[in-house]
């Protein structure tokens with residue numbers, strides 16, 4: 001479904017990605033794990049069109065998407081829930097969810113998706129009229145995921161969904177990610193520093209180090225890998 | 236000097252009337268700041284050009300300035316879009332590559348100099364096209380006096396100006412609150428990269444914002460023209476006050492600018508009455524300093 005091939009990217013003159021390659025098949029949960037500054041966020045930004053790669057190719061459903069603007073990439077079904085959660089702080093929870101469906105006109109299925117989001121996160125329904133900026137960290141992350149789902153994604157990309165959350169909430173967020181994948185069949189790409197959570201919840205994973213994807217495997221394979229255990233699981 | 240209550244009432248009414256105009260000019264400037272993250276130092280020139288275009292339309296067609304005002308505003312709005320596409324867009328695109336969509340353009344010297352340069356260019360252009368001598372646009376409505384109970388009277392022109400200002404601000408507020416495009420504008424202002432990621436074409440939002448901002452400034456120039464004179468540097472006289480309104484209200488906040496517009500209009504006229512007219516011009520800055528002292532982010536700062 002998604003293929004990233006030998007991509008490099010830079011911020012001005014500073015090279016952030018040297019050689020990133022990965023693929024995501026339909027129906028999978030794939031995670032991209034790596035230390036802070038390894039290039040996870042930049043990889044997602046290249047895919048969603050926020051940054052143009054210097055080199056390399058990104059294809060989605062067989063078609064190159066390099067050079068498309070972010071709004072065009074959103075319109076073909078790739079929804080990026082960015083680092084920092086990407087909420088509109090002075091809009092209500094409900095308005096944020098509606099903005100998530102900005103490009104859609106299918107009223108009935110928008111309402112169905114809204115009900116689905118509320119069933120995943122009942123607290124969002126309770127806080128429907130509250131401004132997003134006043135939510136707790138965990139609620140904001142739920143809203144960010146909910147807002148992403150409202151775009152009816154073929155591929156949902158989540159950037160560090162566990163960041164800044166208490167361990168119990170981290171469990172809950174990853175359970176929900178698996179639930180979305182199972183119930184809706186949504187393909188999901190997660191960038192995550194919390195390697196243990198990511199690997200136990202994903203079908204496959206990539207390890208990124210200093211802008212290079214250095215390893216690939218199923219969640220189980222990587223959980224058993226010597227290097228991964230030492231560097232990312234602290235075992 | 237003893238101030239009569241009736242004089243206070245008169246100045247309050249005049250203050251609210253001019254406050255509506257400050258609101259319109261300030262709202263346009265604050266939208267550019269909030270949405271496009273840039274300080275438009277040429278904002279006053281769109282106000283000036285609006286007045287001149289109204290003057291020209293009135294001389295050519297013989298129509299009333301209040302009738303031609305919407306046309307002049309739309310014309311200036313289109314100039315605003317053109318400037319955005321030709322001058323600003325290449326810079327956004329270049330900076331987006333570096334910052335990944337979260338740039339703060341107003342800190343960029345190129346944007347600052349570009350808008351200052353535009354301001355100088357437009358003043359010169361007006362000098363060449365219309366000459367240095369202040370012009371007046373006659374409207375029969377300035378002659379009609381409306382007497383209100385208590386013995387005060389105002390020209391119909393001023394009353395229409397006030398009604399147009401309030402109606403325009405109400406329409407703008409409704410537009411931003413309920414329409415899809417309005418929500419997209421607010422979203423872009425609150426979180427530009429998140430706006431792109433929900434599928435908003437932010438370049439188009441910049442076009443729309445430039446249109447609204449410059450058209451509003453032009454509208455203010457048009458509806459004030461029959462009351463005041465029209466001259467090439469009239470924009471320079473309002474731009475500083477427009478920035479005072481924007482900063483006092485909270486940078487980028489539409490409601491804040493509307494409130495600050497009325498507050499400053501009121502304070503100026505009452506200040507002129509109680510302190511003497513020689514202090515009138517400084518009152519706006521005093522208000523700004525006091526507000527910033529009590530609340531450095533402005534009256535409604537941080538909200539959008």
Ligand SMILES: Nc1ncnc2c1ncn2[C@@H]1O[C@H](COP(=O)(O)OP(=O)(O)O)[C@@H](O)[C@H]1O
Pocket residue numbers: 011014015016034035036037038039040041042043333334335
């Ligand atoms: N907006 C930016 N401007 C300049 N450099 C950046 C920016 N964002 C990230 N970088 C740099 O790019 C590299 C990769 O960062 P990032 O993709 O954010 O890593 P991760 O998400 O894995 O922590 C780092 O060296 C980081 O300092």
Ligand SMILES: [Mg+2]
Pocket residue numbers: 037040041042083159160
């Ligand atoms: Mg990151």
